[in-house]
Amino acid sequence: MTGNVTDLWRHPIKSHGCEALPDVTVNPGQTLPGDRVWAVAHEASTANGSEWVPCANFSRGSKAPQLMAISARLEGDTVTLSHPRRPDLTFQPDTEQEVFLEWVRPLTPVDRAAPARIIRVPGRGMTDSEFPSVSLCNMASHRAVEQRLNTQLSTRRWRGNIWFDGLPLWEEFDWLDREVQIGPAVFQVRERITRCLATTANPETGERDADTLGALGTWGHQDFGVYAQVVRGGTIRTGDRVQVL
Template identity: 45%
Template sequence: MTGLAGGRITQLVRHPIKSAGYELVAEALLTEGAAFPFDRVWAVAHAAARLTEPVTWAPKLQFLRGWGAAELMAISCQSDPDNGQVTLSHPKRPMTTFRPDDPADAARLVDWLRPLWPENRPEPARVVRVPGQALTDQDQPLVSINSVASLDDLSARLGQPLSPHRFRGNIWVKGWAPWAELDLIGQEISVGTARLRVEEPIGRCRATGANPKTGEQDVDTMGALEAHYGHTDFGVFARVISSGRIAVDDEVR
């Protein structure tokens, strides 16, 4: 397909706690019918959340999220999936390590996040995990794929470089023409030794306007997308249809 030849992975990113940190990884094992590994394993529900008992997947409005607090976008993390451990850092908070499945650590995590969440919103209340279900914005197990060239094109339109971490993607690909990834809807692609089916564009929200270094809203990404491209999509969602290992610099075919 025009503009899609020569694609290679340039970054792989996971977000163990929904809206609370991003982490670069060198490789990942994608599993058929599953989301990106160790991505959105936990989420932090606010005091007004309407959740079932036992908790199942719930829409993003029930959780702390970057749309509601730009400060959250400046959290970065390091994790140890084998130990269920996540270390969070932020310009305004001390670096701290948590095991979110431990009740005492979950309480400490909620307290750590509290100063980064607006006082006029329902306060952070509890850590949630749904075994076997990633707490992504979609109830389906999808992986997000984003293009470096599209990011560069949007950056040029805005007159400033944009960090990829504004978009909380899993797989970043270099070598495609700008916005060519949107032509992949309905197509199957090979990534490393895995195979995926591209299903839909990713509709974005104002959280992408927050700077992941400062936690401040500093650019109108939504306005720029609408003004220059006639939509507010960035990147695509794909479903893993054949398991396989992927790594930075792998070809995307």
């Protein structure tokens, strides 16, 4: 049984927007190129850019739902951010932090730790997993959540990297500790992804408007998608075949 890639996404700054891609070249042991290159440490964070640290150290959609309505575009070391409540911002995260912090502060709740600095760990995207991961998401599982809630949902809520269709609901959970080939690349599936309140926010408005976690709970879990590690690199394109090895 095989599926096909429907969408490819990267998130240049963790929790601050995503960008659709027509193709992407993945490399063994690395995150998706351009994905979570930077992360925004808040004022209570201990992150200093020397090593990977858990997501609690960063500004994120579960605490600041307006962040979910950001879209992003990465060109070299320059990022352009868009949001329905803010003017577009083009800047270099490595050298122009203050202009970003001024831009993003109105999107952060006043009762939450404020964004303080942008960090970057050389050679390591700041994924939520302890290992450099690429997230795989199943369109059949997404449609099932939509049916539970009786409403259409944007797939952007899940912040996945590689989306596929043509395989059964929750098929991806049977892939743990197995290898999956996507186009010429091969991944080892390592973990299910446990979801948080970020998924309840609408990526168009930044408002919480769907009980995605409650819907997942009807299946007895709070998981959507899986984290995988690249074991063989290659260029992946929309339409490529997805199959378990």
